[in-house]
Amino acid sequence: MNEQHKDTGPGAGTDTAQGPVPATGAPRVTGDDVYDVLVVGAGPVGLTTAIRLGAQGWRVGLVERWPRPYPLPRAVVFDHEVARILASLGLADDLAAFSEPAADYEWRNRKGETLLRLAFEDTGHSGWPAMNIFTQPQLEAALEAQARRTAGVEVLRGWEAVDLTESAHGVSLTVAESAGDEPVIRGGVRRHRRLRAQYVVGCDGANSFVRSRMTTAMTDRGFQHDWLVLDVIPHDRGRDFVPRNLQVCDPFRPTTAVSGGPGRRRWEFMLLPGESAAEFGSAQSAWRLLADWDLHPGNATLERHTVYTFRARWADNWRAGRLLLAGDAAHQMPPFAGQGMCSGIRDAANLAWKLDLVLAGHADATLLDTYTTERSQHLRHAIELSVFLGGIICEPDPAAAEMRDARMLADRRAGRDPLADMPPQRLTGGLLQHGADGAPQAPAGQLDCQGRVRFRGRTGLFDQVVGTGFTLLATEDPRTVLDDEALGWCERLGIRLLRLTDHPAAAGPADVIDLDGTYRAHLEHCGQEALLLRPDHYVFGGASRTEQMPGLVAALRRALDTSSAAAVAAR
Numbered sequence: 001m002n003e004q005h006k007d008t009g010p011g012a013g014t015d016t017a018q019g020p021v022p023a024t025g026a027p028r029v030t031g032d033d034v035y036d037v038l039v040v041g042a043g044p045v046g047l048t049t050a051i052r053l054g055a056q057g058w059r060v061g062l063v064e065r066w067p068r069p070y071p072l073p074r075a076v077v078f079d080h081e082v083a084r085i086l087a088s089l090g091l092a093d094d095l096a097a098f099s100e101p102a103a104d105y106e107w108r109n110r111k112g113e114t115l116l117r118l119a120f121e122d123t124g125h126s127g128w129p130a131m132n133i134f135t136q137p138q139l140e141a142a143l144e145a146q147a148r149r150t151a152g153v154e155v156l157r158g159w160e161a162v163d164l165t166e167s168a169h170g171v172s173l174t175v176a177e178s179a180g181d182e183p184v185i186r187g188g189v190r191r192h193r194r195l196r197a198q199y200v201v202g203c204d205g206a207n208s209f210v211r212s213r214m215t216t217a218m219t220d221r222g223f224q225h226d227w228l229v230l231d232v233i234p235h236d237r238g239r240d241f242v243p244r245n246l247q248v249c250d251p252f253r254p255t256t257a258v259s260g261g262p263g264r265r266r267w268e269f270m271l272l273p274g275e276s277a278a279e280f281g282s283a284q285s286a287w288r289l290l291a292d293w294d295l296h297p298g299n300a301t302l303e304r305h306t307v308y309t310f311r312a313r314w315a316d317n318w319r320a321g322r323l324l325l326a327g328d329a330a331h332q333m334p335p336f337a338g339q340g341m342c343s344g345i346r347d348a349a350n351l352a353w354k355l356d357l358v359l360a361g362h363a364d365a366t367l368l369d370t371y372t373t374e375r376s377q378h379l380r381h382a383i384e385l386s387v388f389l390g391g392i393i394c395e396p397d398p399a400a401a402e403m404r405d406a407r408m409l410a411d412r413r414a415g416r417d418p419l420a421d422m423p424p425q426r427l428t429g430g431l432l433q434h435g436a437d438g439a440p441q442a443p444a445g446q447l448d449c450q451g452r453v454r455f456r457g458r459t460g461l462f463d464q465v466v467g468t469g470f471t472l473l474a475t476e477d478p479r480t481v482l483d484d485e486a487l488g489w490c491e492r493l494g495i496r497l498l499r500l501t502d503h504p505a506a507a508g509p510a511d512v513i514d515l516d517g518t519y520r521a522h523l524e525h526c527g528q529e530a531l532l533l534r535p536d537h538y539v540f541g542g543a544s545r546t547e548q549m550p551g552l553v554a555a556l557r558r559a560l561d562t563s564s565a566a567a568v569a570a571r
Contacts, residue, residue, distance in 0.1 A: 035061040035154075036359055038173050038197040040161050040210050042066075044075070044136070045327030045344035046203035047143035051089045052352035054153035058359060061195055062153060063173070065160035066180035069144065072304045073231045074136050076260050077102065077338035080124030082345045083132055084450055084537060086139075088463045090146050095128075098138035100262050102131035106243040107392070107408075109401070110250040115392075115408040116418065117243075126537070127450035127461045131338065133245075135261030158184070159193065161209045164200065164323075171200045171322045199355060201324045203344070208329035214320040221312035223334060223387050225394050226271040227256075230286050231304040232295060237263050247336075247393050251401040254393050257293065264303070267293070270394060271307065281307040310334040310390065312383050318347075318372040326351060331379050336389035339382040343375075346536075350375050353469075353535035354431075362493055363560045367431065374430035381425035431534070433541025433555045443526040444541045448533050451518025456509070466512060470495040472553065474530030475523065476546045477510050486553050495532075495553075532556060 037053050039046045042064035050062045078086070083095060107116040124130035147153045160178035164171065177184040177191045184190065202210025241257070248255040256268035269289050271280050279285065286305045287296060314331035318324060327344030351371050357363040392408075395401045411418055427445035435441035450462050458465045470493060472478045478497040479487065490497060498512045500519050514520050523529065528542035530549050540559075543552045 033061065033193060033195045035059045035195065035197040036199075037061075037355060038063060038171070038195055038200045039203055040064075040173075040200065041203035041205060041208075041327070041329070042069075042144065042147075042155065042157065043203060043205075043327065043344075044140060044143060044341055045348050046201075047140065047147050048085065048089060048345055048348035049201055049203060049326060049352055050153050050155075051143070051147050051150050052348060053355060054147070054150035055089075056352070056356045057152065058356070059152045060154070061197065062147060062155045063159050063161055063175055063195070064155070064157045065178040067158035067178075069137065069140050071137050073260055073264065073266070075341035076133055076136070076258065076266050077342075078132050078134060078345070079338065079342055080126040080128045080130050080132075081447060081537070082342045083124075083128035084126040084463065085345055085349045086143075087128065087461070088468045089143070090149075091142050092461070092464050094142045095132070095134075098142070098261060099132045099134035100259065101129035102133050102245055102259070104243045105131070105245045105247075105258075107247040107249055109405045110248070110252065111405075113405070113409060115249060115405065115412065125447065125449050127452075133259040133261050135264060136341075138261070156195075161204070162192070164210070164213045166213075166322050170196055170198050172196050173200055198359060199322045199324060201326055201351065201355075202329040203325075203327045203348075204329055206328045206332055208325065210323055211315060211325055211329050214317070214323050214325070216315045216317040216320060216325075218313050218315055221383060221387055223310070223312040223390060225310050225334075225390070226277055226307055227310060228269045228271065228281055228286065228289070229304070229306055229308050230267040230269075230290065230302065231260055232265045232267065232290065233263060233301040233303055234265060234295065235299050235301070241265065249393050249395070249401065249404070251396050251398045254395075256393075270396075272396060277307040281305060312387050312390075314376070314379055314383065318375065319368050324351060324368065324371065330375075331383070333383045334386040334390040336393060337382060337386040339386060343379055343382050346378060347371075347375055349536040356535075357493075357560070367560065370430040374427050377428060378425050385419075427538055431540065431559050433532075433552065433559075441541060443528060443531070443539050446526075446539045448531065448537050448539050449518055449522045450537075452515045453519075454504075454513040454515060455511070459515070462512075466496065466498070469535050470556075471498060471533045472496065472530060472549065473498050473500055473512070473519065473533060474543070474546065474549060475500055476529070477508070478530070478549050478553075479510065481546060481549050482553060483550070486550055489557060490553065 036058040038061045039050045040063045042062050046062060050060045053060045101122055102120050105118040106114060108114055120130040122129055147155055158178055159175040161173055162176045163174035173195045175193050175195060200210060202208045204210055245258040254270040258266050260266040283302060283305055286302055311332050312334055315325055318330045326347035333340050354367050354371055358365050358367055395404055428440055432440040432444040453462050453465055455465045472495055477499040497510060499510050500512050500514055502514050502520060506513055526542060528544055529546050530543040532540040532552050534540050540556055541552050543549045
């Protein structure tokens, strides 16, 4: 599913400009502003990071060089896991206003034959539609409104990061007043502010300022294609596009035609060898291409047209001391799997709870090294899937395309799934329960499911009724087998201790009623009586018998203590 195209305008993935202060007079620097964490870049990834940390009680400065959010679409898809993350930020009631289930995704060849058809569940593994099409400006508006409502989060729009100094005690970030694409000069002077924090998270796009201050190499997969991206608002909102989401694998003009969120459509056309991006990217060229889809200025509005280069690359290390990367600052990928923005939101969900533990003193800073370990596993899987799909659609050679078509049509007739060799990626390293052989012990590393529950008189999806954070969910009350020391440690760490039941009259303070049998079925499938869930919804580990729960809690405690011990040894 195509998504996430970045302009040089404001909004998600904007790149912080670099360079010396203009020679227009000495900069005027105000006094230090002190935060726990500074986040550079106020797109979806930066906003998610800031909200998560602010909700944990930390003071967060969210720095964005553009004074106003970017008003045009870019990313257009998020999956069930990201829907769950967004809902957990407080947007559960907002998602339907700017998103809709993707329903389908079909790939056809030049002749119109179906090469691949994907159908998406209305209720995915995480309790939300498996794939969702959305409008990014509306998502960003909802996220920024939530960030501004979150105590401790300060949104600093119109300030550009221009200098950064790291010490053993924190980071000093100098920001300068900015109009986004140019500095703001008042009376011949550009105003500066000095911000200080324990950590800085760069969510500032592909040309990241924060990454420029880190010593990390970039790995490039060598995938690069230019596409004309068009966002269109059809005047007839009732017009039905079937299929709703389509890839046309035509070597003479690879084309994408998908939903752009409620009331919008997205078209993308690949530039062929010898075509000029400047000419091909014009509004006239856009309308000429859209004419084949019965769209013209009389029945549609061309909201955006730009040529975008699809790339596949990632930073080798996402942490250097007190500096961290997330989103496009850490990775870029082709849009064909719909995982660009999704990967960035996962970055934020993974990083925020680890920063929370470190800032609270529950873990040493070496815990943050598991961020690169865990997220790079997922990220590379997403990139390989995107490149694989891109290799199918971006084929410009007619002879090679005919061979591709023959192979995929044969697979379809035989019922073979071309994506079967690329299942969803689980975590295989990082902060997980490990077995005697040192490998993660199943079901550790799996994405946990979400279903409807009743808890203390409230009914709904688990996160909206129970909440988020560390959770020990078991068929028996964990308090009956944990000793006082373990119970005290769980309380200090904020681990919820819950009993899963299907008894409709259960009313104990730890009772979670599994209304649809979702969790019972999941536990039976995993062969477990208890699961210890992380704040990012991944399974730390499980217990196949109730009496093993103390060992499961002890394993998490050891894992956090190990990071501290490793840091002491390193010093």
